[in-house]
Amino acid sequence: MILLLLTTVLALAAAYFYRFWSVREKRQVELRKIVERKRAERAESVKFAKQSAEKLDVETRNKIASLEYSELKEGLQSGTISCIDAVRTYYFKAIQANEKTNSVCMFVKEAEQWAMEWDEKAKDPEFKKPPMFGLPMSLKECVPLQGYDQTRGFVQDTFHPTETDAVLVQQLKKLGAIPYVQTNVPQSLLSYNCSNPVFGTTNHPMDKSRTSGGSSGGESALISADGSILGIGGDVGGSIRIPCAYTGTTGIKPSHLRFSHRGVCGSVPGRPLINSNDGPMSTRVETNVDFLRTVWADTWITEQDPYVPPVTWNEEAYKSDKKLKIGYYTDDGWFTPTPVCQRAVMEAKQILEDAGHTLIPFRPPRVPEVLIMFLRAVCVDAGKFLSNKLMNDIIDPLLYTQVVLWMVPVRVQRFLASFIRVFFPRLGNLMNAMTLSTVELRNTYADIEAYRSEMAALMIDQKIDALLCPVTVTPALPHVAPSKLFAGTSYTGIFNLLDYAAGSVNVTHVTKQDELDLESDYEASDPWYALAKNSSRGTIGFPIGVQVATPPYREETCLRIMREIEFGVTGK
Numbered sequence: 366m367i368l369l370l371l372t373t374v375l376a377l378a379a380a381y382f383y384r385f386w387s388v389r390e391k392r393q394v395e396l397r398k399i400v401e402r403k404r405a406e407r408a409e410s411v412k413f414a415k416q417s418a419e420k421l422d423v424e425t426r427n428k429i430a431s432l433e434y435s436e437l438k439e440g441l442q443s444g445t446i447s448c449i450d451a452v453r454t455y456y457f458k459a460i461q462a463n464e465k466t467n468s469v470c471m472f473v474k475e476a477e478q479w480a481m482e483w484d485e486k487a488k489d490p491e492f493k494k495p496p497m498f499g500l501p502m503s504l505k506e507c508v509p510l511q512g513y514d515q516t517r518g519f520v521q522d523t524f525h526p527t528e529t530d531a532v533l534v535q536q537l538k539k540l541g542a543i544p545y546v547q548t549n550v551p552q553s554l555l556s557y558n559c560s561n562p563v564f565g566t567t568n569h570p571m572d573k574s575r576t577s578g579g580s581s582g583g584e585s586a587l588i589s590a591d592g593s594i595l596g597i598g599g600d601v602g603g604s605i606r607i608p609c610a611y612t613g614t615t616g617i618k619p620s621h622l623r624f625s626h627r628g629v630c631g632s633v634p635g636r637p638l639i640n641s642n643d644g645p646m647s648t649r650v651e652t653n654v655d656f657l658r659t660v661w662a663d664t665w666i667t668e669q670d671p672y673v674p675p676v677t678w679n680e681e682a683y684k685s686d687k688k689l690k691i692g693y694y695t696d697d698g699w700f701t702p703t704p705v706c707q708r709a710v711m712e713a714k715q716i717l718e719d720a721g722h723t724l725i726p727f728r729p730p731r732v733p734e735v736l737i738m739f740l741r742a743v744c745v746d747a748g749k750f751l752s753n754k755l756m757n758d759i760i761d762p763l764l765y766t767q768v769v770l771w772m773v774p775v776r777v778q779r780f781l782a783s784f785i786r787v788f789f790p791r792l793g794n795l796m797n798a799m800t801l802s803t804v805e806l807r808n809t810y811a812d813i814e815a816y817r818s819e820m821a822a823l824m825i826d827q828k829i830d831a832l833l834c835p836v837t838v839t840p841a842l843p844h845v846a847p848s849k850l851f852a853g854t855s856y857t858g859i860f861n862l863l864d865y866a867a868g869s870v871n872v873t874h875v876t877k878q879d880e881l882d883l884e885s886d887y888e889a890s891d892p893w894y895a896l897a898k899n900s901s902r903g904t905i906g907f908p909i910g911v912q913v914a915t916p917p918y919r920e921e922t923c924l925r926i927m928r929e930i931e932f933g934v935t936g937k
């Protein structure tokens with residue numbers, strides 16, 4: 366009797382799994398065909414951009430290609446450069462950068478037509494050129510652009526073109542900017558590498574085996590390989606700052622209410638307290654400043670979205686020469702960065718002290734707990750939304766570790782955590798991060814609010830204007846590492862949890878001495894430290910940035926400090 370029962374249960378289980386497997390296999394075949402179609406569409410768009418670029422003579426192209434942002438802007442304003450020539454130059458540059466990095470999802474074909482329309486309008490002597498007239502801009506793929514997919518790396522979301530531009534895109538078009546290319550992202554957006562089954566893996570321009578960071582890794586790769594002069598990224602846990610730090614570019618994530626989020630889907634919809642925001646990325650802080658100064662020049666965004674407070678650009682704060690008090694830390698008490706990332710902070714500290722600012726040691730309280738709050742609140746439903754989407758998709762192998770963690774039931778994770786904690790305490794503790802219940806989630810939301818209040822009090826009591834710290838714990842990682850080393854987002858995620866403005870700016874490059882210090886001073890005391898150490902080997906010459914953060918609505922002060930660091934490093 367028992368044997369019969371057991372056999373029946375086993376047979377039913379086998380039948381269930383066979384059915385599950387065959388349905389999934391059938392779906393995978395369908396999805397692979399969709400990928401083929403999408404890649405063919407991308408190849409078409411590259412061909413179109415190539416043909417358009419070839420219509421421009423090489424001499425003009427080389428001249429435009431060599432211009433800095435301010436020179437290009439000036440040339441477009443004065444009429445010495447036409448919009449169509451600028452777009453064709455940047456089509457050309459992006460094609461070249463893409464060959465090296467695989468950073469492009471789609472070229473925007475309409476860019477040609479928009480450029481010609483602006484040139485036509487400019488023929489009228491009465492026409493007043495808008496401030497971004499003819500400036501080619503790259504967009505991270507998830508920024509809603511009418512007529513183009515926002516797949517976020519999911520095959521199931523291809524061939525569903527967006528119907529309405531994001532408020533930011535509407536504004537850019539109104540100001541004369543020309544979105545000419547969409548750039549790659551990791552599947553789900555919740556990773557700091559850059560790979561998905563639709564468009565493949567984006568590479569670091571200096572080394573194909575390493576990532577350009579993520580999730581705005583298409584932007585950082587394109588910009589650092591000279592295929593874009595200014596791009597728009599997005600950041601919910603470091604996705605602008607980490608790719609910038611990895612590639613020697615610079616970018617800022619403003620506090621979330623300085624831009625509109627109308628119609629933006631993001632990685633996990635319905636996430637109240639860990640907010641993503643768009644932000645500019647480029648090679649110079651002044652370029653990012655010019656961008657934000659222009660889009661925040663008036664209350665146009667608020668008029669399109671009443672939820673955005675009418676806070677305009679504060680030139681006084683950016684240009685101020687008031688000496689600031691800046692708290693700094695090289696180690697957040699959760700994940701000690703490799704020596705080069707600590708050296709970068711100390712060098713930036715010296716630059717700021719030389720400029721007359723006061724730097725004091727400061728460490729945000731209880732970072733290990735903060736990381737648990739961050740991971741719980743960034744996923745919201747313990748990864749259910751994401752795992753449902755992933756189960757109906759081709760899963761990118763570079764995301765496997767994270768996917769497994771989203772898929773193991775929370776009760777099982779908690780049970781395993783008590784064993785894992787014995788030999789790998791940091792992972793064991795984080796395995797309590799995914800929420801078990803709405804009660805737990807509500808408590809975490811309350812903890813986040815309390816933490817924001819605590820940090821506000823600390824900063825106000827000590828009269829601290831800004832914070833300086835590492836962006837992350839290593840130089841650019843091999844593609845596979847970020848999904849295993851998601852714990853390395855403690856330095857960036859905290860400022861999304863606090864909703865501070867936070868930017869990253871290049872300070873130095875890895876030297877031979879840094880590699881020697883890595884070997885002698887950096888202990889591989891657990892698997893995460895071992896991975897950080899191993900992955901940092903062989904990175905001599907790679908850029909290293911630092912992070913500057915300020916409370917919400919103080920983006921201008923954040924940018925001022927970034928600019929001063931950049932000046933101290935480059936002399937320009």
Ligand SMILES: CCCCCC/C=C\CCCCCCCC(=O)NCCO
Pocket residue numbers: 554555556557579580599600601602603604605631632641740743744767770771795796797798799851854
């Ligand atoms: C046991 C814990 C399991 C946790 C699984 C990992 C979950 C989340 C990792 C978060 C990594 C955040 C990377 C930053 C991504 C970003 O900023 N994206 C921008 C989206 O607009």
